[in-house]
Amino acid sequence: MKVAGKHVLITGGTSGIGLATAHALIAKGAKVFVTGRRQEVLDAALRELESASGVAADVATREGRSATLAKGTETLGGLDILINNAGGVRAGRLENTSEEEIEAMVAVDLLAPILLTRAALPALRASGEAAVVNVASGIALVGAPFYATYAAVKAGLAHFGEALRRELKGEGIHVMTAYPGGTDTPMMKSNRAGPELGFSREPASAVAQAIIEGIEANAFEVIRGGEARAKMIALNRDDPAAVDERFLSLKPALEDAVKDHAAL
Template sequence: MDLNDRSILLTGAGSGIGRALALELARYSPRLALVGRRPGPLEEVAALVREKGGEAVVIPADLTAEGAPAQVVAAAREQLGGIDVLINNAGNVRAGRLEAIEESEVLAQIGLNLTAPILLTRAALPALRASGEGAVVNVSSGLGLLGMAFYATYGAAKAGIAHFGEALRRELHGEGVHVLNVFPGATDTPMMDSSDAQAQHGFDRESPEEVARATVEGLVAGELTVVRGESMVRMIAWNREDPAAVDRTLAAGKDELEKVVADHSSL
């Protein structure tokens, strides 16, 4: 896909992978609609995009609010003149034992990680079709491919958006809209600040800039998936071959993992 001079709607753009994606995409002189809950960080990213030669508008929004996805898409179409690429990047997390997580925390994760991107995509499809070479990018997670203790709801939502992307790609095959699923491993973003999980726990971290670069390269190359994190890739492959062995291996470190992710929350 040629990303030069494209209109791109990017959610979760104020920090982390979203911020890195905005700056990586700025090399292509795009028109970016930056979406997030807080106007301040979005304005900072927009200024950096403009310094790099791109155009940027800011659309503050809570994507889990009723009607927000359709409103955001309408605002982006109006301000950009269309939408060529939708990047569903916004996400949240709350780790912990399922029975210890509040119902509101379960619903918040499903709302932002799964429901919102589905509704955004649904609203954006007419514009993406009109583009003639449209694309949807879903930023899932390695935990959407590998179930991890204490991330049951998060993993379910991230697996759901990945399956949504795969099904939609086949639904839209030959119709001018490509779908790319991205599976980051642990990434050094504000979303991970409250987690003490490190490489010895299976969470070897990389920078958001590395994830963004791989995502944009995958989009340009027309890839179907981008999976990040060497240990995550190995564990996913092993889980396909012998899931019971993975169960036994992870069980040995389960108590320690529960401790280091006990406060992991971005809600």
């Protein structure tokens, strides 16, 4: 699928990977609509994007999803590509993570994209050539300590996408899952883990470019992190105990580095 001329809705499109993807799509001739929870951040993003439009809405709420889809499809004049990018995280030991924080991650990272996609299907079917892109996380492929709930919801999102891709096969709607690794975004500002703990960071623009290349290639998935990530995924499949031991040696430093990582 070529993205030029396509009508694209990006949740969480006011910063980080979402904003970078909006920039890259506009540069390729797509028409873009973005959402974000805070009006002032949305306004700043729209000034930066110039040709995009958007709405301040929380897709974790019924009202936010309704406003997102209604205003997005009306403004764009249809919908060809839905990018479920909005997300939130709270790292730390499970017993130190509040019930409210756990519920928030489930709501924004898993429930919101499922329900928004469900609501968007009629508009996507009308496109004739449509796509859904779910932005998961590398942690969905290799679970990391102190990210138990985040790993769970992102893995759930990935399998939702896989099952839905098969459900919609032959019906004009393709589904792709993106697995970013560590990315230099506002969401990562409170994470102090560096490359020595497995948290190398790449620019959001690189992830955005890979997502667009994946859309245009009708790829099933886009996995970031290069050869190192590929080796870790393979090791986790073939010898998960070895990955357990690797994380055991990193646990004290990793726990300290991510204990304040929160973006909800």
